[in-house]
Amino acid sequence: MSYYIHPYTLYSRGALNAVSQRREFHGVLIMVDGGVGCLHPWPEFGDPPIKDQLDLLRDGGTSKVIERALRMAAVDGAARRAGVSLFAGLEIPPCHYSWDQNQPVSRRCAASWQRGGGRSRPRAGTTWGRCCAGWTALPPRLGMPG
Incomplete structure (x- = not known):
């Protein structure tokens, strides 16, 4: 290679x-x-x-x-x-957090939200569902487990 x-x-x-x-x-x-x-x-x-x-x-x-x-x-x-964008039609997630790749996205996002997002706090007015929606949409596009 x-x-x-x-x-x-x-x-x-x-x-x-x-x-x-x-x-x-x-x-x-x-x-x-x-x-x-x-x-x-x-x-x-x-x-x-x-x-x-x-x-x-x-x-x-x-x-x-x-x-x-x-x-x-x-x-x-x-x-x-x-000639296509992997990010077409996706919204940039309103929050992010460092997490273990071996956990499902929904579990990681829920745990992050419960902890307040660690040092990376969600923007004001962001709901748990809205925060996770961006993350859960991306892995299938990248061929990763959700």
């Missing part, structure tokens, strides 16, 4: 959650067959760090994070070749 990567670092002004105190978040954009995915591990949630992920990818191995990034690149590439 041939791919290109572009490293990046995201910076936060403060801790994003109670589990992590770091403020620099390293990842890479990966381009495969004309599509782009994001390889962004979260060691706080059990992912090996980015260097280990890249070593694994280079050596032909895989991980959940690598599989998701490659899947996103494949879906993105197919959409670009077809």
Whole structure:
């Protein structure tokens, strides 16, 4: 498999959650067959760090994070070749939260809402249903379990 990567670092002004105190978040954009995915591990949630992920990818191995990034690149590439937007007709969710990918979207969203969305609070007037509607519509489009 041939791919290109572009490293990046995201910076936060403060801790994003109670589990992590770091403020620099390293990842890479990966381009495969004309599509782009994001390889962004979260060691706080059990992912090996980015260097280990890249070593694994280079050596032909895989991980959940690598599989998701490659899947996103494949879906993105197919959409670009077809000239369609994966986000057409979707509303940007009014809230977001870091969560465990192994839980169904509805369970994650409900748990996040009950906790008040962690440090990322929903906008005023946002209902639980409206918050989750954006998240539950996206995974099927990306070939992910809802």
